[in-house]
Amino acid sequence: MTTALAALLALEAFIQEHLDCGELDxxxxxxxxxxxxxxxxxxxxxxxxxxx
Ligand SMILES: [Zn+2]
Structure with a gap:
């Protein structure tokens, strides 16, 4: 897995994790x-x- 892809997946996971929190910046x-x-x-x- 490339670093770029890993970073993308981490960001995606972060977004999913905080969808219910409110605003993401x-x-x-x-x-x-x-x-x-x-x-x-x-x-x-x-x-x-x-x-x-
Ligand atoms: Zn949050």
Whole structure:
């Protein structure tokens, strides 16, 4: 499994896990993808390969 796919699955799982919480917020910063939930949970994943 590639890092990119693993990161995607982790983000997907995070979304599914917090669907009932409320608002999900996501941001992309350089090679990282952040996702935060209104409940306070945060997930950070490496983006691979880095975008343009
Ligand atoms: Zn949550």
């Amino acid at each position: 996501s941001d992309v910063e350089n090679a990282h993808v952040w996702m935060t939930c209104t409940c306070g949970a945060v997930i950070t994943q490496m983006r691979d390969p880095p975008g343009p």
